[in-house]
Amino acid sequence: MLKVNAFESEQIATLDAARQRLVERRQRLLGPAYQLFYDQPLHLVRGRGAEVFDSVGRAYLDLYNNVPSVGHCHPHVVAAMASQAGELNIHTRYLHEGILDYAERLLATLPEMPAHVMFTCTGSEANDLALRIARDHSGGTGVIVTRYAYHGITMAIAELSPSMGEYVPVAGDARLVDAPLHRPQRPEQVGAQFAAQVRAALADMRRHGIRPAALLVDTLFTSDGVFADPPGFLAEAAAAVREAGGLFIADEVQPGFGRTGSHFWGFQRHGLVPDLVTLGKPMGNGHPLAGVICQPHLVERFGQCAAYFNTFGGNPVAAAVGLAVLEVIEAEGLQANAARVGALLQAGLGSLAARYPQLGEVRGAGLFIGVDVLDDEGRADTRGARRLVNALRDEGVLIGASGPASNVLKIRPPLCLSAAQGERFLEALDAVLARS
Amino acid sequence: MLKVNAFESEQIATLDAARQRLVERRQRLLGPAYQLFYDQPLHLVRGRGAEVFDSVGRAYLDLYNNVPSVGHCHPHVVAAMASQAGELNIHTRYLHEGILDYAERLLATLPEMPAHVMFTCTGSEANDLALRIARDHSGGTGVIVTRYAYHGITMAIAELSPSMGEYVPVAGDARLVDAPLHRPQRPEQVGAQFAAQVRAALADMRRHGIRPAALLVDTLFTSDGVFADPPGFLAEAAAAVREAGGLFIADEVQPGFGRTGSHFWGFQRHGLVPDLVTLGKPMGNGHPLAGVICQPHLVERFGQCAAYFNTFGGNPVAAAVGLAVLEVIEAEGLQANAARVGALLQAGLGSLAARYPQLGEVRGAGLFIGVDVLDDEGRADTRGARRLVNALRDEGVLIGASGPASNVLKIRPPLCLSAAQGERFLEALDAVLARS
Numbered sequence: 001m002l003k004v005n006a007f008e009s010e011q012i013a014t015l016d017a018a019r020q021r022l023v024e025r026r027q028r029l030l031g032p033a034y035q036l037f038y039d040q041p042l043h044l045v046r047g048r049g050a051e052v053f054d055s056v057g058r059a060y061l062d063l064y065n066n067v068p069s070v071g072h073c074h075p076h077v078v079a080a081m082a083s084q085a086g087e088l089n090i091h092t093r094y095l096h097e098g099i100l101d102y103a104e105r106l107l108a109t110l111p112e113m114p115a116h117v118m119f120t121c122t123g124s125e126a127n128d129l130a131l132r133i134a135r136d137h138s139g140g141t142g143v144i145v146t147r148y149a150y151h152g153i154t155m156a157i158a159e160l161s162p163s164m165g166e167y168v169p170v171a172g173d174a175r176l177v178d179a180p181l182h183r184p185q186r187p188e189q190v191g192a193q194f195a196a197q198v199r200a201a202l203a204d205m206r207r208h209g210i211r212p213a214a215l216l217v218d219t220l221f222t223s224d225g226v227f228a229d230p231p232g233f234l235a236e237a238a239a240a241v242r243e244a245g246g247l248f249i250a251d252e253v254q255p256g257f258g259r260t261g262s263h264f265w266g267f268q269r270h271g272l273v274p275d276l277v278t279l280g281k282p283m284g285n286g287h288p289l290a291g292v293i294c295q296p297h298l299v300e301r302f303g304q305c306a307a308y309f310n311t312f313g314g315n316p317v318a319a320a321v322g323l324a325v326l327e328v329i330e331a332e333g334l335q336a337n338a339a340r341v342g343a344l345l346q347a348g349l350g351s352l353a354a355r356y357p358q359l360g361e362v363r364g365a366g367l368f369i370g371v372d373v374l375d376d377e378g379r380a381d382t383r384g385a386r387r388l389v390n391a392l393r394d395e396g397v398l399i400g401a402s403g404p405a406s407n408v409l410k411i412r413p414p415l416c417l418s419a420a421q422g423e424r425f426l427e428a429l430d431a432v433l434a435r436s
Numbered sequence: 437m438l439k440v441n442a443f444e445s446e447q448i449a450t451l452d453a454a455r456q457r458l459v460e461r462r463q464r465l466l467g468p469a470y471q472l473f474y475d476q477p478l479h480l481v482r483g484r485g486a487e488v489f490d491s492v493g494r495a496y497l498d499l500y501n502n503v504p505s506v507g508h509c510h511p512h513v514v515a516a517m518a519s520q521a522g523e524l525n526i527h528t529r530y531l532h533e534g535i536l537d538y539a540e541r542l543l544a545t546l547p548e549m550p551a552h553v554m555f556t557c558t559g560s561e562a563n564d565l566a567l568r569i570a571r572d573h574s575g576g577t578g579v580i581v582t583r584y585a586y587h588g589i590t591m592a593i594a595e596l597s598p599s600m601g602e603y604v605p606v607a608g609d610a611r612l613v614d615a616p617l618h619r620p621q622r623p624e625q626v627g628a629q630f631a632a633q634v635r636a637a638l639a640d641m642r643r644h645g646i647r648p649a650a651l652l653v654d655t656l657f658t659s660d661g662v663f664a665d666p667p668g669f670l671a672e673a674a675a676a677v678r679e680a681g682g683l684f685i686a687d688e689v690q691p692g693f694g695r696t697g698s699h700f701w702g703f704q705r706h707g708l709v710p711d712l713v714t715l716g717k718p719m720g721n722g723h724p725l726a727g728v729i730c731q732p733h734l735v736e737r738f739g740q741c742a743a744y745f746n747t748f749g750g751n752p753v754a755a756a757v758g759l760a761v762l763e764v765i766e767a768e769g770l771q772a773n774a775a776r777v778g779a780l781l782q783a784g785l786g787s788l789a790a791r792y793p794q795l796g797e798v799r800g801a802g803l804f805i806g807v808d809v810l811d812d813e814g815r816a817d818t819r820g821a822r823r824l825v826n827a828l829r830d831e832g833v834l835i836g837a838s839g840p841a842s843n844v845l846k847i848r849p850p851l852c853l854s855a856a857q858g859e860r861f862l863e864a865l866d867a868v869l870a871r872s
Binding site: 019022023025026029030031032033034035036037041042043044045046047052065067068072073075078081082085086087088089090091092093094095096097099100103104107116117118120121122123124125128129131132153154155156158164165167168280281285286287288294296299300302303304305306307308309310311312313314315317318 | 455458459461462465466467468469470471472473477478479480481482483488501503504508509511514517518521522523524525526527528529530531532533535536539540543552553554556557558559560561564565567568589590591592594600601603604716717721722723724730732735736738739740741742743744745746747748749750751753754
């Protein structure tokens with residue numbers, strides 16, 4: 001997570017004068033915690049559909065940003081926001097129909113689960129709230145996460161996000177398990193091996209007197225390197241944690257809202273029903289909107305005794321934006337587009353991997369794809385991935401990198417990416433690989 | 437904090453059919469954690485200036501909501517939001533001038549302090565981040581907060597918000613001190629007595645082997661019951677915690693952005709310079725925008741080693757909104773208006789208190805005022821305050837209640853409240869008191 005594809009301040013002399021000034025202003029005003037992407041950071045000024053434009057008018061094809069998921073600055077979403085912001089924007093302790101209409105529409109996307117939804121502003125807040133509910137309901141504190149997980153940046157959730165790096169300690173009552181590695185030869189083993197690790201973690205908690213609260217996973221294992229197959233592999237691990245008295249929390253902040261193509265939610269690919277589902281990033285297409293969906297019995301006591309109030313969460317503007325996003329996904333068939341263009345990208349990347357030894361396994365679902373970058377001896381190639389990401393940026397195509405070694409190309413464009421734009425990306429990658 | 441002025445679901449039969457349906461939908465969709473204000477909840481549909489309007493067109497004078505601080509749906513703020521949302525809305529790992537222009541303008545309001553600003557989406561996230569920085573820099577974990585403090589709802593901050601109620605335990609390494617009670621006869625004692633409590637809390641931490649990280653206070657002690665005087669009383673306590681190796685965190689989520697009238701920030705009334713300042717509520721006039729301002733040396737290591745990335749925090753739309761809010765405060769002279777109308781309200785409330793024994797001490801600064809409600813024997817009158825709040829709502833005026841006994845009328849209107857609107861409130865309160 002840390003310093004993946006990040007501009008290093010020693011490189012400042014390589015920038016043109018205008019960007020040098022911007023970088024210096026950032027350092028002075030925002031301090032050292034703010035990072036920039038790319039050896040040559042982008043100065044963006046405009047976005048439209050799956051494209052962004054820099055300050056000199058150059059277009060970049062965006063295959064990185066999963067937040068503006070229905071397309072940058074989608075007019076229907078912007079209009080809904082502006083219209084409601086001009087009418088009323090206030091907290092949720094008055095009655096308002098907007099939040100109810102949105103909640104109803106949102107919950108209808110999870111027909112398998114009787115549920116309440118509670119709104120927050122960020123995915124971090126959503127995971128933090130889910131953790132509070134899981135601890136309250138289970139009476140336990142222990143949480144199992146994957147070895148390179150990312151779930152957010154509140155104090156409690158940063159301690160459950162080992163991808164933050166060595167400097168941020170993992171919580172004492174947390175246990176780490178390996179991501180469910182893809183085993184194309186023996187797909188039936190993926191779920192059993194992941195569940196075996198979860199059972200071992202539960203046994204270790206028991207030995208330390210820690211009661212389990214939850215198994216918390218990103219259902220596409222984004223920061224671990226993108227692990228999607230075979231569908232269904234999560235069910236056994238979820239059952240194991242429940243058997244031990246803990247809850248299964250599906251972190252859908254990245255996989256959710258149609259991105260996987262075949263389903264609206266990542267967990268649905270696994271044929272299971274989570275206890276809690278956390279939502280975020282694409283939910284407001286850039287507007288700070290996130291939330292927790294949970295089975296009603298889990299919050300009966302917590303809701304009555306602890307309550308929960310988020311000043312901006314679920315306010316009329318957030319609800320209007322969220323509803324507009326759902327409307328666009330449906331009206332423009334974006335989930336089906338994710339399936340179609342995602343399949344095209346996976347096939348194209350597979351062909352490139354057959355021709356270029358630098359590319360290894362291609363994994364993913366819909367418009368969320370990871371591709372291993374390997375060195376001559378077939379090992380994870382961190383620098384090779386960085387070179388590819390920066391070379392593509394110079395070609396006008398934005399992607400990122402992921403995984404413990406940052407050697408997995410991370411490809412997750414807005415869901416409106418067209419087949420032609422997908423082809424353009426494949427051509428650019430082909431050109432870059434041919435030169436490298 | 438819990439159940440202050442809250443609708444109880446047993447009262448549902450007293451509502452008209454339309455509101456019954458809305459309350460039932462809320463319970464079904466959002467669950468038990470969502471509370472409503474007033475015995476007869478309001479169904480609001482529109483806001484403008486310091487007024488809100490319900491579904492049948494009735495106007496309410498808003499003396500409660502400090503979030504839409506420059507006025508409900510201020511056209512300059514809405515236009516800035518809509519315009520930027522139509523251009524580009526993306527995270528902070530690309531260069532963008534908006535966040536820098538806003539940061540520069542914002543930091544210029546704290547001339548006494550060399551500082552960086554880091555953006556979050558909520559005040560809870562801001563306090564959570566400030567706590568992470570304070571713990572990182574001090575090497576300690578102990579935090580001192582007031583006995584009825586509210587600082588937010590992340591797991592780490594809920595444990596430092598005793599006003600959440602008995603169900604949410606206070607952190608084991610936190611220590612509670614009484615709010616600095618107003619002593620009009622001996623104002624010089626307020627600061628010394630508060631500092632003595634802080635020193636005792638530090639000594640108790642030492643005895644338990646807990647290293648102090650911070651003293652964290654809302655500089656107007658909002659949830660404790662609003663304690664503003666005498667200016668300067670916080671300085672000695674801040675010095676005491678620093679002497680022990682901890683930091684002083686000024687929680688400006690409620691006092692900040694000109695509300696106190698005499699100053700832009702609450703801490704400035706106390707003639708001190710905080711180590712960290714946390715911002716929120718009025719910062720985006722309802723848009724989810726918050727942040728931490730900190731002395732640069734405090735984040736040098738944290739920023740480089742732990743980094744901090746908030747997906748929506750400080751994005752171009754948030755920055756445009758934040759800048760527009762600062763522009764309105766300046767262009768419309770809202771800080772001066774807060775001083776002028778606040779003084780008028782304090783004087784008028786003082787006159788009412790002289791005539792009605794139900795009203796006790798009037799405290800506050802600018803447009804943030806607390807008034808004790810007392811029973812016949814001069815004790816805190818929780819039910820009396822609730823009756824007044826609900827009677828005023830029926831008169832078309834919105835206020836709230838605060839303090840450990842919920843007997844302190846909480847008056848904190850949008851900063852654009854006019855003198856005439858202030859008079860209308862005083863007349864309504866007079867009428868309600870005369871009847872009660």
